[in-house]
Amino acid sequence: MKIRPYGDTMSDGKVQVSFTLPCLADESGIEAAKILARKMGMNDPNVVHVEAIGEGFSFFVVYGSVIHEVETDSIKVEKVETPTMSREEIEAIIEAEFDRDIIFIGASTGTDAHTVGIDAIMNMKGFAGHYGLERYKHIKAYNLGSQVSNEEFVRQAKILKADVLLVSQTVTQKDVHLKNMVNLVELLEAENIRDKVLLIAGGARITHELAKELGYDAGFGPKKYAEDVASFAILELIHRKKRVQ
Amino acid sequence: MNKLDLDKNTILRCRISAKKIADDIHGFINQHTTVSVERTVCRLLGIDGVDELDIPIPNRLVDEIYQAGNLGKGISVYIAAGLKLYDNSMARFISAFTAGEVRLSDLKLLSEQEAENILRSQFNKTLAKIKLNKGIRKELQDKYPGRETKLYVIVATGNIYEDVIQAKAAAAQGADIIAVIRSTGQSLLDYVPYGVTTEGYGGTYATQENFRIMRAALDEMTEKTQRYIQLVNYASGLCMPEIAAMAAVERLDILLNDSMYGIIFRDINMQRTFIDQYFSRLINAYAGIIINTGEDNYLTTADAVEEAHTVLASQFINEAFAKQARLPEELMGLGHAFEINPEIENSFLYEVAQAEMAREIFPNAPLKYMPPTKHITGNVFRAYMQNTMFNMATTMTNQSIHLLGMMTEAIHTPFMQDRFLALENAKTVQGALKMWREDIEYKHDGIIRSRAVEVLNMAEKLLDEVKDSGLFKALENGVFANVKRPYDGGKGLDGVVKKDKDYFNVIANRMEAELSED
Numbered sequence: 001m002k003i004r005p006y007g008d009t010m011s012d013g014k015v016q017v018s019f020t021l022p023c024l025a026d027e028s029g030i031e032a033a034k035i036l037a038r039k040m041g042m043n044d045p046n047v048v049h050v051e052a053i054g055e056g057f058s059f060f061v062v063y064g065s066v067i068h069e070v071e072t073d074s075i076k077v078e079k080v081e082t083p084t085m086s087r088e089e090i091e092a093i094i095e096a097e098f099d100r101d102i103i104f105i106g107a108s109t110g111t112d113a114h115t116v117g118i119d120a121i122m123n124m125k126g127f128a129g130h131y132g133l134e135r136y137k138h139i140k141a142y143n144l145g146s147q148v149s150n151e152e153f154v155r156q157a158k159i160l161k162a163d164v165l166l167v168s169q170t171v172t173q174k175d176v177h178l179k180n181m182v183n184l185v186e187l188l189e190a191e192n193i194r195d196k197v198l199l200i201a202g203g204a205r206i207t208h209e210l211a212k213e214l215g216y217d218a219g220f221g222p223k224k225y226a227e228d229v230a231s232f233a234i235l236e237l238i239h240r241k242k243r244v245q
Numbered sequence: 246m247n248k249l250d251l252d253k254n255t256i257l258r259c260r261i262s263a264k265k266i267a268d269d270i271h272g273f274i275n276q277h278t279t280v281s282v283e284r285t286v287c288r289l290l291g292i293d294g295v296d297e298l299d300i301p302i303p304n305r306l307v308d309e310i311y312q313a314g315n316l317g318k319g320i321s322v323y324i325a326a327g328l329k330l331y332d333n334s335m336a337r338f339i340s341a342f343t344a345g346e347v348r349l350s351d352l353k354l355l356s357e358q359e360a361e362n363i364l365r366s367q368f369n370k371t372l373a374k375i376k377l378n379k380g381i382r383k384e385l386q387d388k389y390p391g392r393e394t395k396l397y398v399i400v401a402t403g404n405i406y407e408d409v410i411q412a413k414a415a416a417a418q419g420a421d422i423i424a425v426i427r428s429t430g431q432s433l434l435d436y437v438p439y440g441v442t443t444e445g446y447g448g449t450y451a452t453q454e455n456f457r458i459m460r461a462a463l464d465e466m467t468e469k470t471q472r473y474i475q476l477v478n479y480a481s482g483l484c485m486p487e488i489a490a491m492a493a494v495e496r497l498d499i500l501l502n503d504s505m506y507g508i509i510f511r512d513i514n515m516q517r518t519f520i521d522q523y524f525s526r527l528i529n530a531y532a533g534i535i536i537n538t539g540e541d542n543y544l545t546t547a548d549a550v551e552e553a554h555t556v557l558a559s560q561f562i563n564e565a566f567a568k569q570a571r572l573p574e575e576l577m578g579l580g581h582a583f584e585i586n587p588e589i590e591n592s593f594l595y596e597v598a599q600a601e602m603a604r605e606i607f608p609n610a611p612l613k614y615m616p617p618t619k620h621i622t623g624n625v626f627r628a629y630m631q632n633t634m635f636n637m638a639t640t641m642t643n644q645s646i647h648l649l650g651m652m653t654e655a656i657h658t659p660f661m662q663d664r665f666l667a668l669e670n671a672k673t674v675q676g677a678l679k680m681w682r683e684d685i686e687y688k689h690d691g692i693i694r695s696r697a698v699e700v701l702n703m704a705e706k707l708l709d710e711v712k713d714s715g716l717f718k719a720l721e722n723g724v725f726a727n728v729k730r731p732y733d734g735g736k737g738l739d740g741v742v743k744k745d746k747d748y749f750n751v752i753a754n755r756m757e758a759e760l761s762e763d
């Protein structure tokens with residue numbers, strides 16, 4: 001099916017954008033905004049608001065109709081394919097498939113000081129009514145906290161014999177998270193343990209696609225909870241175990 | 246102003262407990278110094294710059310004495326001895342030191358009196374500059390008083406020159422206060438980077454040169470807008486007093502300077518933080534810099550309804566620590582925030598209760614009120630609505646330093662247009678609700694007053710408990726922000742040194758003496 005944005009008539013293509021340009025809020029500024037909007041694929045752009053916001057900058061609000069349409073049938077996205085099970089199901093499956101506890105370690109790594117995300121996944125209390133991994137039977141969850149260097153993280157992974165490494169990244173300005181995440185993969189490879197662990201990333205701006213691209217096994221963003229990541233991890237561990245056998 | 250009719254005796258009991266809590270810690274503070282405190286002494290003696298490996302000279306000096314195990318004497322006497330050797334020329338002494346021609350440990354130490362005499366001309370220069378700055382600030386503030394509730398926005402591009410562009414536009418749009426947010430990770434550096442910086446993450450490095458560049462830009466905007474534009478940075482992390490010293494010299498107006506934030510949110514060792522915060526606040530008191538405390542942050546990891554009393558309790562503790570450092574109430578920018586889940590029924594009433602309560606309990610403090618952040622999502626339109634409610638609460642309760650919420654809070658550090666829209670929102674609400682505060686009273690048994698009474702009572706109970714357990718224990722037990730920190734854990738403990746009997750800090754002595762005279 002081909003789709004377009006919807007305003008009040010199917011396929012009218014209506015969108016709204018707002019932006020700042022380093023120019024004056026006069027006729028030629030408005031024209032600049034319109035030209036830009038056309039280049040963005042908007043037909044008949046309408047600059048509905050323009051205002052000088054100081055020091056030679058102006059703010060524009062533009063409405064228009066986009067000329068583009070999207071063929072939905074051919075869309076492919078990288079997403080976590082494993083189903084999400086309940087905590088009880090996860091506990092039961094570990095009991096059936098493994099004769100030991102599964103070890104998760106997690107941290108907000110690099111210079112990142114945000115803990116709420118990783119705590120949401122790991123701590124007993126969990127988040128928004130979803131219990132964290134610490135509460136799961138047969139899972140041993142070690143939350144190392146925040147600002148954990150990649151070196152320290154890898155060291156702990158070895159000491160604790162972790163099966164699953166959980167990395168949380170919140171600060172993404174100037175792609176600081178990308179460098180940090182790639183560095184961890186390199187360290188794990190240098191230590192020859194990359195393929196012995198499941199490496200999973202998460203955070204507000206993390207997607208599964210991005211995580212895969214960076215050499216992780218999976219990525220989880222907003223509205224994902226302990227059961228989502230635990231389901232993926234356990235099913236993947238079982239899958240790998242079977243492959244080896 | 247007593248709209249909530251809060252019990253004066255309860256408030257008094259809170260203050261008495263908080264004083265006892267801070268006094269206990271002060272016994273500990275007095276017996277210790279830190280590498281950062283001593284580096285600050287170097288800076289205020291006029292020592293700056295880096296060596297060929299980019300290591301700041303204050304670090305080089307202090308590290309040598311630290312390695313030799315003699316930092317318990319304080320760096321002052323060593324600098325004095327070095328100056329004496331080089332005919333009181335700091336430049337010659339420092340270049341000989343960096344060239345390795347002289348080792349501090351080899352110097353013959355002087356008596357405290359002789360050291361002070363030698364150092365006097367050095368510190369007099371810096372202290373005179375700080376006093377001059379204080380005078381200039383006062384003059385400009387008298388000339389351009391501006392609005393009562395100051396509008397505060399942040400810039401955080403990572404590049405100081407880009408920050409300048411954003412800051413100037415913000416001032417033109419109506420901002421009164423500009424904070425340059427620091428790069429992620431700076432708080433854990435045990436030194437202050439040097440020179441201009443153009444590459445930071447989530448913020449820009451705090452360096453003395455960056456301070457200077459931004460100050461000049463804002464002074465220009467002060468003349469242009471006829472409002473004194475205040476400059477803010479962060480005296481937190483492992484270099485609290487050093488940043489305070491740099492800020493005093495470059496005429497910053499406000500510093501984030503909490504007594505416990507580093508412990509709770511950056512995992513900095515608690516002993517280190519308490520010692521460092523004292524000296525940093527002493528400098529702020531001397532320089533007339535407003536401190537901002539960080540209670541608002543508690544509500545990002547703990548629930549704003551359940552843990553409201555911890556914010557109030559912490560405000561009392563921060564006030565008590567500030568008094569120890571001789572800060573007048575007019576410089577105590579105690580923090581709190583509008584962080585209750587907006588989906589809770591009557592959430593706005595609870596917010597007003599908390600804000601009005603803070604206003605009435607700390608009537609002379611330039612309260613810093615933080616916007617919603619935790620419950621802001623990528624729905625920028627909803628965020629704009631939440632910020633409007635926040636702006637209303639600010640005006641209704643007459644907050645002093647009004648940190649504007651950004652519609653893009655959940656996405657990125659602010660863009661120019663985000664700030665513009667936020668300022669429009671705040672200005673409109675300020676105007677539209679101008680006299681509302683004068684017109685409203687709260688019902689004695691209404692939701693707002695009852696909530697304030699409840700929070701105050703809970704804070705009293707908590708302070709009473711902390712008074713008995715001691716603040717170190719309370720932090721170990723996770724009383725604030727639900728975060729637990731061990732006494733011996735965290736970063737920076739190795740920089741804590743017990744003072745020897747003959748410890749000497751020429752700057753602290755001088756500032757304490759002068760401030761006690763006032």
Ligand code: B12
Pocket residue numbers: 106111112113114115116117118120121127166167168169170171172173200201202203204205219220221222223224225229426427428429430446447448510542545546618619620621622653654655656657658659
């Ligand atoms: C709370 C907060 C703080 C608190 C953090 C307290 C703490 N102990 O965590 C404090 C005040 C300390 C803080 C500091 C800073 N912050 Co902050 N902060 C926030 C805020 C308001 C909320 C973040 C949050 O807790 N969300 C709630 C959690 C539950 O969501 P989440 O992390 O997305 O987690 C969920 C999923 O993503 C997933 N998930 C997360 N991690 C993982 C990991 C795995 C393995 C899995 C499976 C899933 C998963 O599961 C969770 C549940 O669904 C956001 C703004 C916002 N509203 O988003 C800014 C924000 C994240 N902060 C920001 C910045 C810049 C900073 C600072 C760098 C500012 C500075 N220069 O000082 C500093 C950080 C310094 C440092 N060294 O990191 C920016 C980041 C901008 C960017 N895109 O880079 C934001 C977006 C604000 C902004 N607009 O500027 N911050």
